[in-house]
Amino acid sequence: MTVIKSNKSTDLFLDHVVSHTDFSALRAKGLEFLKEKGLPALKEEEYKFTAISKKLEQSISRFSTAENIPLTQEQIKPHIFEGFNGDLVVFNNGVFDPSVSSVSKKGYTFETLSENQPELLGKIAKTEKDPFVALNNVFFEDGIYIKVGKNQKIEQPILFLYFNQANKGEVITPRLLIEIEDGAEVKFLENTISLDEESYFSNPVTEIKVGQNAHVHYCRFQNENRKSISVNNFEVDIHKDATFTSVVISMAGDLVRNNLSLNLLDTGCEGNMYGLYLLNGKTHVDNHTNVDHTKPHCQSNELYKGVLADSSRGIFNGKIFVRQDAQKTNAFQQNNNILLSEDAIVNTKPQLEIWADDVKCSHGCTTGQLDEEALFYLQARGIGKENAKGLLLFAFAGEVLEYIAVDSFKDYCLHLVQERLGSNF
Amino acid sequence: MSKDNQILEDLTSKEYEHGWSVNLEVDEAPTGLTEDTIRWISAKKEEPQWLLDWRLKAYKIWLAMDEPKWANVHYPKIDLQSLKFYSAPKQSNKPKSLDEIDPELLQIYERLGISLNEQKKLQGIAVDVVLDSVSVGTTFKDTLSKLGVIFCSFSEAVKEHPELVKKYLGSVVPMTDNYYAALNSAVFSDGSFCYIPKGTRCPMELSTYFRINAANTGQFERTLIIAEDNSYVSYLEGCTAPQRDENQLHAAVVEIYAAKHAEVKYSTVQNWYPGNKEGVGGIYNFVTKRGICAGDYSKISWTQVETGSAVTWKYPSCILKGDYSIGEFYSVAVTNNYQQADTGTKMIHIGKNTKSRIVSKGISAGHSQNSYRGQVQVMKRATNARNFSQCDSLLMGNRCGAHTFPYIDIQNPSAKVEHEATTSKIGEDQLFYCNQRGIATEDAVALIVNGYAKEVLNQLPMEFAVEAQKLLALTLEGSVG
Numbered sequence: 026m027t028v029i030k031s032n033k034s035t036d037l038f039l040d041h042v043v044s045h046t047d048f049s050a051l052r053a054k055g056l057e058f059l060k061e062k063g064l065p066a067l068k069e070e071e072y073k074f075t076a077i078s079k080k081l082e083q084s085i086s087r088f089s090t091a092e093n094i095p096l097t098q099e100q101i102k103p104h105i106f107e108g109f110n111g112d113l114v115v116f117n118n119g120v121f122d123p124s125v126s127s128v129s130k131k132g133y134t135f136e137t138l139s140e141n142q143p144e145l146l147g148k149i150a151k152t153e154k155d156p157f158v159a160l161n162n163v164f165f166e167d168g169i170y171i172k173v174g175k176n177q178k179i180e181q182p183i184l185f186l187y188f189n190q191a192n193k194g195e196v197i198t199p200r201l202l203i204e205i206e207d208g209a210e211v212k213f214l215e216n217t218i219s220l221d222e223e224s225y226f227s228n229p230v231t232e233i234k235v236g237q238n239a240h241v242h243y244c245r246f247q248n249e250n251r252k253s254i255s256v257n258n259f260e261v262d263i264h265k266d267a268t269f270t271s272v273v274i275s276m277a278g279d280l281v282r283n284n285l286s287l288n289l290l291d292t293g294c295e296g297n298m299y300g301l302y303l304l305n306g307k308t309h310v311d312n313h314t315n316v317d318h319t320k321p322h323c324q325s326n327e328l329y330k331g332v333l334a335d336s337s338r339g340i341f342n343g344k345i346f347v348r349q350d351a352q353k354t355n356a357f358q359q360n361n362n363i364l365l366s367e368d369a370i371v372n373t374k375p376q377l378e379i380w381a382d383d384v385k386c387s388h389g390c391t392t393g394q395l396d397e398e399a400l401f402y403l404q405a406r407g408i409g410k411e412n413a414k415g416l417l418l419f420a421f422a423g424e425v426l427e428y429i430a431v432d433s434f435k436d437y438c439l440h441l442v443q444e445r446l447g448s449n450f
Numbered sequence: 451m452s453k454d455n456q457i458l459e460d461l462t463s464k465e466y467e468h469g470w471s472v473n474l475e476v477d478e479a480p481t482g483l484t485e486d487t488i489r490w491i492s493a494k495k496e497e498p499q500w501l502l503d504w505r506l507k508a509y510k511i512w513l514a515m516d517e518p519k520w521a522n523v524h525y526p527k528i529d530l531q532s533l534k535f536y537s538a539p540k541q542s543n544k545p546k547s548l549d550e551i552d553p554e555l556l557q558i559y560e561r562l563g564i565s566l567n568e569q570k571k572l573q574g575i576a577v578d579v580v581l582d583s584v585s586v587g588t589t590f591k592d593t594l595s596k597l598g599v600i601f602c603s604f605s606e607a608v609k610e611h612p613e614l615v616k617k618y619l620g621s622v623v624p625m626t627d628n629y630y631a632a633l634n635s636a637v638f639s640d641g642s643f644c645y646i647p648k649g650t651r652c653p654m655e656l657s658t659y660f661r662i663n664a665a666n667t668g669q670f671e672r673t674l675i676i677a678e679d680n681s682y683v684s685y686l687e688g689c690t691a692p693q694r695d696e697n698q699l700h701a702a703v704v705e706i707y708a709a710k711h712a713e714v715k716y717s718t719v720q721n722w723y724p725g726n727k728e729g730v731g732g733i734y735n736f737v738t739k740r741g742i743c744a745g746d747y748s749k750i751s752w753t754q755v756e757t758g759s760a761v762t763w764k765y766p767s768c769i770l771k772g773d774y775s776i777g778e779f780y781s782v783a784v785t786n787n788y789q790q791a792d793t794g795t796k797m798i799h800i801g802k803n804t805k806s807r808i809v810s811k812g813i814s815a816g817h818s819q820n821s822y823r824g825q826v827q828v829m830k831r832a833t834n835a836r837n838f839s840q841c842d843s844l845l846m847g848n849r850c851g852a853h854t855f856p857y858i859d860i861q862n863p864s865a866k867v868e869h870e871a872t873t874s875k876i877g878e879d880q881l882f883y884c885n886q887r888g889i890a891t892e893d894a895v896a897l898i899v900n901g902y903a904k905e906v907l908n909q910l911p912m913e914f915a916v917e918a919q920k921l922l923a924l925t926l927e928g929s930v931g
Contacts, residue, residue: 382845
């Protein structure tokens with residue numbers, strides 16, 4: 026029998042474990058998992074095309090937690106998009122920074138994890154699910170716990186800004202727990218910003234519980250520096266008649282891995298996942314999504330699109346599970362990719378696992394180039410080839426951006442996408 | 451619902467048609483697998499030294515390998531040491547014509563519905579029949595040899611055409627390929643060998659019928675098909691086994707080599723014993739099938755109808771090396787009771803302007819699990835590669851599962867790859883439409899399933915299409931989703 030040896034990167038992390046007094050059970054569990062299983066070894070199915078351990082060994086030199094550097098309003102301002110007037114939550118190297126945040130707490134409670142010590146922590150994103158959840162359990166210093174009250178409809182979006190920068194250490198471990206009570210409605214936006222061009226490793230875990238008949242929108246924008254590595258674990262429990270929509274837009278980074286799991290726990294739930302990866306340079310983006318239909322009459326929609334230039338690599342793995350009880354499920358999944366260069370690579374694996382018979386599930390996946398005829402049509406009408414290409418790509422990418430529920434943020438993203446399509450492709 | 455249950459009950463209680471066995475006097479290898487077993491087999495078959503060396507090399511490689519665990523199937527560990535690796539019906543001399551074949555043997559095939567005599571006279575199909583481990587008779591040899599087509603058992607080919615066997619054996623499926631391919635390379639007993647010379651269009655369907663008869667044996671056959679430039683051959687394969695309570699192992703290797711402008715069509719109707727309705731017994735079918743389109747403009751087409759076996763693990767694949775080469779895969783996989791199937795294909799695009807097409811139709815009933823696992827890989831140099839994949843699943847009853855695992859790896863920007871998959875049950879509207887026009891629900895189901903599988907069944911040669919349709923009707927008769 027081949028024994029998978031614990032790899033070097035796991036040991037490097039384990040050498041830098043700092044003991045914390047709180048959440049001892051959760052941390053112990055994480056540590057145990059890491060000692061036993063370690064970070065994903067080469068060829069592990071879940072990390073097949075993303076040699077994460079090797080990458081960490083090569084790129085990260087200090088495996089201890091990055092210390093925070095005081096942030097100024099001037100640094101933050103450019104990243105607050107036009108038209109925004111909601112609450113702002115700033116994370117400085119993974120830790121909440123009250124000095125530059127503005128939290129009104131209207132309709133919700135806002136505490137650090139250490140203040141509240143919520144029972145729910147670690148119950149949604151389970152340790153054994155992914156080694157990086159275990160790693161987060163061990164390394165996070167403090168996190169945020171947000172609880173949106175019953176039937177509260179929060180009009181303005183809540184914006185999370187993550188500012189990352191290596192400082193003494195290079196490991197950044199944010200932790201976020203959001204509980205949305207029955208009937209509430211809320212929109213979250215998230216943007217991650219690198220403060221310099223140096224490499225670091227960020228490993229956030231976000232857990233969300235969506236109560237009965239609640240409606241939640243969560244949009245993430247990923248545009249970190251070209252040396253950054255990030256592994257994001259994002260898991261949502263959705264309860265009866267609730268809706269959750271996730272939009273993820275990835276534009277840069279050295280290696281980005283997104284694990285997104287939606288658990289549809291009761292009847293009448295709806296889970297939506299939309300993603301766009303617009304890659305150039307050597308950026309490697311790996312989206313692993315997982316929808317678990319456990320009860321009847323639920324619906325899930327998924328659309329991920331990718332445009333890949335230079336020697337970038339895009340990976341999509343979408344799993345849909347339909348359990349035996351989940352009759353009358355509708356689950357749709359679509360992944361489209363456009364390759365623009367000889368060196369770009371796409372690996373996609375849309376996966377369906379179905380145990381119920383009365384369901385409608387489908388997935389589709391295409392990889393190709395821009396439609397020659399559409400290009401010709403535009404050229405025939407006097408639009409230059411480059412412009413025509415940009416236009417078509419913009420239309421291709423735009424379909425995903427349409428799902429962003431906050432118009433001002435959508436405009437901000439559209440602008441950045443347009444800029445990218447105009448310059449680099 | 452009670453009607454559904456009744457129908458499902460009927461469906462699951464259907465007995466396996468080919469479940470009988472015949473007491474034949476047999477030559478068997480001692481139980482278990484050691485280097486001596488391999489020497490014994492090799493000596494028994496009077497093989498040359500190079501082949502024995504090749505087998506032993508494979509055995510050494512196999513020893514260092516682990517059983518694959520990644521497939522979506524569950525079964526108790528197979529104790530290879532309790533198996534017999536060779537079993538052959540006793541015959542004093544090699545028969546010169548069919549008249550000399552043991553009448554009891556012929557009877558077996560009569561019962562299977564493939565009378566060698568009849569086939570010879572009426573249908574004009576050349577049949578090679580493999581019972582347990584060895585080939586027992588090949589029809590139409592003379593007619594074929596006039597055209598230069600070689601169609602014989604593998605052991606005959608080793609004796610009479612060693613240069614061909616030596617050149618191509620293991621060239622498509624190397625012994626290092628996987629656990630079962632290595633095992634097969636070490637202990638394979640017999641199989642079919644087929645060689646189509648340059649510019650020849652094989653005038654008839656070539657067919658092999660595999661039958662496991664003896665108890666406690668594993669069947670390891672090896673098929674090698676070589677199609678030279680501008681040739682064409684259509685090859686059929688059928689399998690059945692007796693009903694036994696223990697699980698039997700079938701680990702075959704099929705290799706196809708297609709040169710320039712050659713076309714090979716390979717069709718399988720697999721109906722190994724699937725186990726009883728509690729899931730006891732049945733064949734473990736772990737097969738490695740692969741073809742290489744080595745020459746430009748060559749084409750390999752796989753068609754399979756999988757209805758039998760307790761556990762199936764099978765991925766007929768195409769390596770599209772030649773420019774403008776084409777690979778096709780058409781599959782209908784039906785699982786019932788506690789059957790498990792993990793099947794699909796691999797299309798590896800290496801040459802320029804290569805095309806592939808995958809159509810997979812899964813039907814699961816009872817407590818069965820049916821998985822499609824496929825890979826489409828477009829290498830960096832495969833400019834203008836084109837692939838279309840469609841895999842549909844049909845579920846009958848709420849205890850079964852359908853799973854899809856497609857891997858799509860693209861490294862060339864000019865590739866156009868499409869994949870589509872759907873899972874559903876038979877639509878109530880479809881049934882209603884039929885009912886409304888006076889078609890009873892049961893007939894309507896048959897009609898719909900037949901239509902669902904038609905795209906694949908149409909690819910089968912006439913003679914097989916009949917058998918396949920019969921099989922499909924048998925397994926799904928009266929089932930309402």
